[in-house]
Structure formats: structure tokens, C-alpha cells
Amino acid sequence: MNLFDVYPINEVTIVKAKGSYVWDEKGDQYLDLYGGHAVISIGHTHPHWVKRIEEQLEKIAFYSNSIKIPLQVQLAEKLGKVSGKEDYQLFLCNSGAEANENALKLASFHTGRKKIVAFSKSFHGRTSLAVAVTDNKNYSAPVNETDNVIFLPFNDGEALEACFAKEGKNIAAVIIEGIQGVGGINVADDTFLRSIRSLCDTHGAMYIADSVQCGYGRSGKFFSHDFAGVSADIYTMAKGMGNGFPVAGIIIAPHIKPKHFQLGTTFGGNHLACAAALAVLEIIEEEKLMGNAVMIGKYLRDELNAIPELKNVRGRGLMIGFDVPDELKDLKKNLLWKQKIFTGEAKPNVIRLLPSLGLKKKDAEQFIESIKEEVNLLTTPAS
Numbered sequence: 001m002n003l004f005d006v007y008p009i010n011e012v013t014i015v016k017a018k019g020s021y022v023w024d025e026k027g028d029q030y031l032d033l034y035g036g037h038a039v040i041s042i043g044h045t046h047p048h049w050v051k052r053i054e055e056q057l058e059k060i061a062f063y064s065n066s067i068k069i070p071l072q073v074q075l076a077e078k079l080g081k082v083s084g085k086e087d088y089q090l091f092l093c094n095s096g097a098e099a100n101e102n103a104l105k106l107a108s109f110h111t112g113r114k115k116i117v118a119f120s121k122s123f124h125g126r127t128s129l130a131v132a133v134t135d136n137k138n139y140s141a142p143v144n145e146t147d148n149v150i151f152l153p154f155n156d157g158e159a160l161e162a163c164f165a166k167e168g169k170n171i172a173a174v175i176i177e178g179i180q181g182v183g184g185i186n187v188a189d190d191t192f193l194r195s196i197r198s199l200c201d202t203h204g205a206m207y208i209a210d211s212v213q214c215g216y217g218r219s220g221k222f223f224s225h226d227f228a229g230v231s232a233d234i235y236t237m238a239k240g241m242g243n244g245f246p247v248a249g250i251i252i253a254p255h256i257k258p259k260h261f262q263l264g265t266t267f268g269g270n271h272l273a274c275a276a277a278l279a280v281l282e283i284i285e286e287e288k289l290m291g292n293a294v295m296i297g298k299y300l301r302d303e304l305n306a307i308p309e310l311k312n313v314r315g316r317g318l319m320i321g322f323d324v325p326d327e328l329k330d331l332k333k334n335l336l337w338k339q340k341i342f343t344g345e346a347k348p349n350v351i352r353l354l355p356s357l358g359l360k361k362k363d364a365e366q367f368i369e370s371i372k373e374e375v376n377l378l379t380t381p382a383s
């Protein structure tokens, strides 16, 4: 049997990983500033995370949600404490798309309405509703087409107000990434998020904060939406939540009351996933990783800003993007193959940095040296 060939693949096989480093089968070491797409939050194979999972594996790995699972309660308590959303309610699932799917469905259940507002360049996942609110028709099959989604320009307060003025009583939810990831690291304006909050309040709609990529401390705050100083009704989380163990969830404001069977999943919130997610929160807290994300993120942005060939350096904490002009189109490739540094990209010309929140200053410095070298080589005419 062949693999279903849906992923463009880099010709490298990673066999070992530790902290911000990975190694291929030839023993070559790479600096990982991509984190397997923003997933590695506390560092590869963090010893506490490994121990927590191993110990849990020896006890029980899985049982369904038909029994009491105290680890889920511990996780909810810890998440409430670390995120500051102590009065919210936790529903656990398995992936970012599933988190958004559940959030959108819950908003529709709660309001009894069908329309969802989403934004240009959004990415919310590949399942049916998640892909319907994603602004990329290439990911949608005919069956995903719906009239229930209204796309508006990102960060356009006037368009949002006009939309609510016209459709307000039909809108179940507004879904927005605090910092768009796949769309190219676009930060939602604090004023825009505040107007989402107030329009949702006025019209009885739900504000869904997609924090799948920009959440879990990556921005330097637990949720990047927190910068706006207002709370969402539902936050969705995935990537950094398990540091590579598949676990996702949504947290739900106290005014939204649960009903039996409204949401559900077989694997969501299993014992192993909870152990992994608890280990992540313990390390985020203990190693003060949000503070590190602020500090190292600022250092990286300042240094990148000082390289004139790189344009529009942006982002928050350790979620950073910059535009690469045409003459530097080989930069990402050269960073990987010549400098042995993994970075991410966003089409057509954006490089994204999504490293572990524990990235060390010396590694950030190594990256800056390497990128300067590659930029110089690419911009110096061959003699």
C-alpha cells in the first residue's frame, strides 16, 4: 500500500529530538524554529513530559468518557489557573479542526442561529464547518459549500459594523485567530477584537477566539486575544497543548450552559492526553515560558528588523513572520539545507518562526547569524 500523497515533503527523516534540536538519520543536527508547525511548545522530548506520559502509560492509557477521569478535572483546574480563565468550562477533543467544529456548533446551539462571520486569510481547519470558515477555496469540497458563512476583510471595523447592522439577529458567532498563522502572521488589532466583543454583546452572538496556533503562551500571553483586554465566549486550542501528543480542547464561558450529548468524542480527554497536557502546563508555569517567549521574541524581531532586505517583520512573542523579496526566494531552502535550520513558510513569500517557547538566546543568536550570512550570499552578485 502507498501513502495517500497529500503532503509536499522535505527530503529529511528526523529520528531524534531534544529541546530546540532535531537530528536526521545521518546524525546531522538541525535547529528547529518551526516546532512541527507551532506544536512543540515546551521543547522536544522534555524530560518531565516524557516521564508524565510514561508513568500514565503504566497505569491506564485510555477509557471512554462514560466514566470519571480525575485527570480531566486536574487539567481543567490547571488550565484555568495558567490561562486566567478560571470560571470557564473545558471540553476536550483531538485536533484544532475538531475544536473549531465544536466551538461553532456550540455557538449555533446556544444562539439558535446559523450565520458565522469569518475573515480574509483565515485558516480554521479542514473538517466541514472549520473549512467552511477558512478563506481558501482549495481546501473546500463541493459538499462544504454553504451560505451560512460571511467573509469580511480582516481588521476592518467598518465592514464588521455594517455586517452586524444588516445581519445581526442571524449571526451565531464571529470566529477569528488572534494572530493569523497559515494566512501569514497577521496580528488582529486590539481595537478590532474589542469591537467584535461589543458587537457580539449587542447582538447576542458568540465571539470564538481560535487560539489553535497563536494560543498556549506562544504570543507571550496565554491567549493572544488577551492583548485586547476583553474575553471571548469560546477559546479553541490544540497545537501547543500536548507538545506533540494529539490533544485539543475548547474552553467555554460560564454563561453557556452544557446539555448532555450536545458535544462528544471517543478519544477526546483520554488519560494519556491529559497527562501530556498537564505536563505542558506544569512546564509553561515552572520554566516561565511565556516570559521567555516575550524576551526571545523581542530579540528576534529587533534583530530581523535590522536586516534591511527582510520586510515587514511582525508578530508577537515567538510567533513571528516576515516578508522575503523575490531575490531571497531561496532563503528558506538555504536555511534548511545549508544552515540546518527549520523555519516555516506561508505562501507566497512569508517566512514564519514558530519555535519552542523555551528557545534559548544562544539559539536565537545562531539563527540571526545564519540568516544574515544567507541574505548576504543571496544579495551579493557573483564575481
Ligand SMILES: Cc1ncc(COP(=O)(O)O)c(C=O)c1O
Residues within 6 Å of the ligand: 095, 096, 097, 098, 100, 123, 124, 125, 126, 177, 181, 182, 210, 211, 212, 213, 214, 238, 239
Ligand atoms: C489557527 C488554526 N486553526 C485550526 C487549525 C487546524 O488544526 P488541526 O490541523 O489540528 O486540525 C490550524 C492548523 O494549522 C490553525 O493554524
